[in-house]
Amino acid sequence: MAIKKGALNTQDFEVSQFVRLRDFIYMKTGIFFEEKKLYLVKKRVNEHMSLLEMADFDTYYRFLKFRDDGTEFQRLINLLTTNETYFFREFDQLAVFAEECLYEVCARKEEAGIKRLRIWSAGCSTGEEPYTLAIILLEMIDDIDDWDVKIEATDIDTKVLERARHGVYGKRSVRLVPEEYFQKYFKTVSGNYRIDDRVRSIVRFSHLNLMDERKMRSIKGVDFIFCRNVLIYFDERSRKEVVARFYDAMNPGGYIFLGHSESLSRITTAFNVKKINSFIVYQKPLTAEKSGR
Numbered sequence: 014m015a016i017k018k019g020a021l022n023t024q025d026f027e028v029s030q031f032v033r034l035r036d037f038i039y040m041k042t043g044i045f046f047e048e049k050k051l052y053l054v055k056k057r058v059n060e061h062m063s064l065l066e067m068a069d070f071d072t073y074y075r076f077l078k079f080r081d082d083g084t085e086f087q088r089l090i091n092l093l094t095t096n097e098t099y100f101f102r103e104f105d106q107l108a109v110f111a112e113e114c115l116y117e118v119c120a121r122k123e124e125a126g127i128k129r130l131r132i133w134s135a136g137c138s139t140g141e142e143p144y145t146l147a148i149i150l151l152e153m154i155d156d157i158d159d160w161d162v163k164i165e166a167t168d169i170d171t172k173v174l175e176r177a178r179h180g181v182y183g184k185r186s187v188r189l190v191p192e193e194y195f196q197k198y199f200k201t202v203s204g205n206y207r208i209d210d211r212v213r214s215i216v217r218f219s220h221l222n223l224m225d226e227r228k229m230r231s232i233k234g235v236d237f238i239f240c241r242n243v244l245i246y247f248d249e250r251s252r253k254e255v256v257a258r259f260y261d262a263m264n265p266g267g268y269i270f271l272g273h274s275e276s277l278s279r280i281t282t283a284f285n286v287k288k289i290n291s292f293i294v295y296q297k298p299l300t301a302e303k304s305g306r
């Protein structure tokens with residue numbers, strides 16, 4: 014028997030080709046795949062190319078770059094994003110939001126006679142984060158019916174947005190929901206869990222690429238931004254760009270929450286850094302120029 018050397022090698026494209034694709038994706042989305050991700054990207058793109066019956070990588074890349082109307086690029090992004098999320102992720106950080114920051118912002122707004130609250134879940138994935146925030150608002154704001162409250166939930170991945178709008182989750186997603194809230198805000202439907210309509214009505218999902226400067230500049234008057242576990246996939250330059258747009262989108266005194274391994278320390282000094290119960294939160298200075306309400 015002769016052993017065929019290299020027969021197990023499914024590598025259809027080389028490192029230099031990976032770099033071209035990686036740079037193209039980076040330019041459009043800010044997502045930066047390091048070379049250690051080569052295998053993952055290659056595996057997913059190879060499978061996808063064979064489904065499309067593309068002859069080879071160069072044909073695919075040329076199509077993507079010159080002939081695609083955006084549909085194929087969207088499919089590619091849907092394949093390559095990391096969408097891991099669950100309800101009540103980082104519970105202690107959410108407690109800081111609910112008990113300290115939300116209270117402070119609502120009290121200030123109420124005093125100013127502005128009962129309007131805008132929260133942005135930027136990189137919301139399948140919806141667990143914005144729905145968690147909606148549950149917190151329903152629990153924390155006694156007179157919520159007197160407030161104009163909305164959570165804008167955005168993501169670049171159209172597939173996850175579809176699932177988020179559907180609002181039905183498996184066991185894994187809901188495993189950390191406190192029992193009381195679970196009983197109150199979820200219904201069991203054929204072995205899965207459907208989020209309550211009252212929670213849904215507070216959240217609005219839409220497609221947004223954080224690197225789309227024009228769309229990003231149109232967002233104003235946000236009191237809280239949750240952008241957790243998203244910027245880790247970006248490089249420093251695109252992080253800086255996105256955070257500058259966040260700053261412009263926020264009301265003075267608004268807060269931004271990042272994932273536990275993320276920080277603004279090397280990105281900007283524009284926010285005040287506060288440590289609350291061992292969590293770092295970033296607040297836009299109250300004295301900052303208003304950029305809408």
Ligand SMILES: C[S@@+](CC[C@H](N)C(=O)[O-])C[C@H]1O[C@@H](n2cnc3c(N)ncnc32)[C@H](O)[C@@H]1O
Pocket residue numbers: 042043044094095096097098099102135136137138139142167168169170173221222223224240241242243246272
């Ligand atoms: C790991 S999930 C985080 C979900 C949630 N924020 C959490 O912490 O549980 C990261 C999400 O960021 C989204 N994302 C990545 N790059 C993006 C971009 N350029 N614009 C918008 N969303 C992006 C991905 O599609 C993915 O759903």
